[in-house]
Amino acid sequence: MQGLPRQVSREVTLPQRVRVWDLPTRIFHWALAILAVFSFTTGKIGGAWMEWHLKSGYAILTLLLFRIAWGFAGSTTARFGHFVRGPRVAWTYARALATRTHARAFGHNPLGGWMVVVMIVAFLAQALSGLFADDEISTQGPLAVKVSNATVSRMSAFHSYNEWLLVALVALHMAAIATYTFMLRVPLVGAMVHGWTEVPAACAIRQRRAPAWRALLLLACAAVLVYYVVAVYPRA
Amino acid sequence: MKKIALAVLCAAAVAAPVLAQQMKLEDQIKLRRAAYDMMNLGFGDLGAMAQDKKPFNKEEAEHDADLLVAASTVPRRFFPEGSDKDTKAKPEIWQNRADFDSKMDHMIAEAGKLPAVVRSGDMAAFKKQVGETGQACKACHDKYRAK
Numbered sequence: 197m198q199g200l201p202r203q204v205s206r207e208v209t210l211p212q213r214v215r216v217w218d219l220p221t222r223i224f225h226w227a228l229a230i231l232a233v234f235s236f237t238t239g240k241i242g243g244a245w246m247e248w249h250l251k252s253g254y255a256i257l258t259l260l261l262f263r264i265a266w267g268f269a270g271s272t273t274a275r276f277g278h279f280v281r282g283p284r285v286a287w288t289y290a291r292a293l294a295t296r297t298h299a300r301a302f303g304h305n306p307l308g309g310w311m312v313v314v315m316i317v318a319f320l321a322q323a324l325s326g327l328f329a330d331d332e333i334s335t336q337g338p339l340a341v342k343v344s345n346a347t348v349s350r351m352s353a354f355h356s357y358n359e360w361l362l363v364a365l366v367a368l369h370m371a372a373i374a375t376y377t378f379m380l381r382v383p384l385v386g387a388m389v390h391g392w393t394e395v396p397a398a399c400a401i402r403q404r405r406a407p408a409w410r411a412l413l414l415l416a417c418a419a420v421l422v423y424y425v426v427a428v429y430p431r432a
Numbered sequence: 433m434k435k436i437a438l439a440v441l442c443a444a445a446v447a448a449p450v451l452a453q454q455m456k457l458e459d460q461i462k463l464r465r466a467a468y469d470m471m472n473l474g475f476g477d478l479g480a481m482a483q484d485k486k487p488f489n490k491e492e493a494e495h496d497a498d499l500l501v502a503a504s505t506v507p508r509r510f511f512p513e514g515s516d517k518d519t520k521a522k523p524e525i526w527q528n529r530a531d532f533d534s535k536m537d538h539m540i541a542e543a544g545k546l547p548a549v550v551r552s553g554d555m556a557a558f559k560k561q562v563g564e565t566g567q568a569c570k571a572c573h574d575k576y577r578a579k
Contacts, residue, residue: 242570244563247483332472333569334479334562353579 211394215403216303216387218271220411224263225388228319231256232366236359246335250326254426257323260316261418262411269414271406273303280313281306296380302399308372315365322362325355327426338426460510461519467506471543474500475565478546482562490553497546500565504543508536520578532576539568 217225231252238249267276281289289306292298298305304312327337328351340348376382387393455463474496480486481493513526525532542565549561 241567243565243567244482244559246566331570331573333566333573334475335483335566336476356579 212397213392213394214302215391215405216273216393216395217391218274218403218405218411219391219408220262220266220270220406220415221274222388222391224259224266228256228259228263231259232319232362236363239359242331242333246331250335250337253323253326254422256319257327258415258418258422260320260323261421262415263316264320265414265418266406266411269406269410272401272403274406276313279304279306279309281309286310300382300395300399302393302395302401311365311369311372315369318358318362318365322355322358325351325358328352329355338430341430457512457515457517460512461515464507464510467503467510470503471500474498474503475543475562475569478550478562479566482559488555488558490550493550493558494547497543497550500543501547504540508533508540522576522578525576532572535568535572535575539565539572542568 235249235252235256238245238252266274272278286306286309289298289301293307301308327339328343328348329337330340330348330352332352337351340351343351373384376384383393477486477496478493478500481488511521511525511532515521516523516525542561545561546565549557552558
């Protein structure tokens with residue numbers, strides 16, 4: 197704000213309460229968080245819980261497919277086109293962040309945007325590899341019967357290594373949130389819960405809110421697709 | 433009494449390597465793998481029934497359980513030192529042999545309860561015991577089996 201003339205500076209820094217995350221994005225986020233912990237735990241316990249591990253994986257796959265679609269058809273801040281920025285922008289933001297001269301972002305910041313993409317890809321890879329995995333005890337992914345044993349073996353190994361990448365990403369995600377919350381005083385968690393945030397008026401952009409029916413339609417499409425892949429196709 | 437115990441120990445110490453020498457490493461690996469395949473044949477089917485992927489059939493389940501029990505005691509005897517080459521067996525097995533053996537024994541014990549549970553026809557008990565057995569398998573896989 198230092199570069200701005202004094203008269204307008206007061207006006208633009210006046211905080212404005214705006215809705216930054218739409219409901220589908222928030223539900224997606226918390227559902228994924230809960231199911232990821234559930235999947236991790238049931239996978240670690242094994243035994244009878246494996247049945248739930250698989251179901252949780254199908255739900256996560258559905259959520260991810262929905263989120264990808266929502267990245268193209270959702271509200272402004274949910275769209276990839278809004279938050280996926282070039283490497284130069286991300287680098288500039290990172291350097292500014294280190295000196296705390298970064299511009300407050302509305303929605304995902306240029307670094308966080310890339311984190312979203314990486315996490316979606318990593319979680320998707322986990323869910324998809326699980327479909328082909330076999331624990332060689334009594335649990336098989338629904339598509340394991342459709343591919344060679346060499347592929348099943350590779351997928352199973354990937355599924356168990358990628359698990360630790362996900363743990364690392366979640367840890368990094370939470371460390372970043374802690375940094376923003378406690379060091380930079382930006383309450384990110386609350387915004388992801390109720391959707392509201394306070395930003396200087398100059399930072400706020402006009403959100404184009406996507407209708408709820410569209411979210412429900414996309415979620416239903418994702419669910420049907422996953423149901424076909426895990427329950428219909430393996431028996432065909 | 434002490435003398436007898438000592439004699440047994442000495443006999444065991446001599447007998448174990450002799451037993452291993454009787455059979456090539458390769459053949460021992462082949463045998464334990466065959467046993468694991470049999471276990472998988474029985475337990476995979478029981479798992480499918482327990483997870484409702486396949487309707488419960490008592491006759492088949494009994495056969496599966498008996499097969500599993502018979503095969504379950506075999507692998508433990510065919511893990512001679514150095515038999516990890518070109519297998520997923522981790523060398524940690526021989527560094528923690530006592531722990532490995534106790535995990536094997538636990539698996540054998542859990543699998544051993546399955547035939548009676550299947551014959552009782554109690555579905556809740558059946559699902560629970562399949563779960564317990566699966567966890568016993570997993571304990572060893574997690575620690576002593578490479579991905």
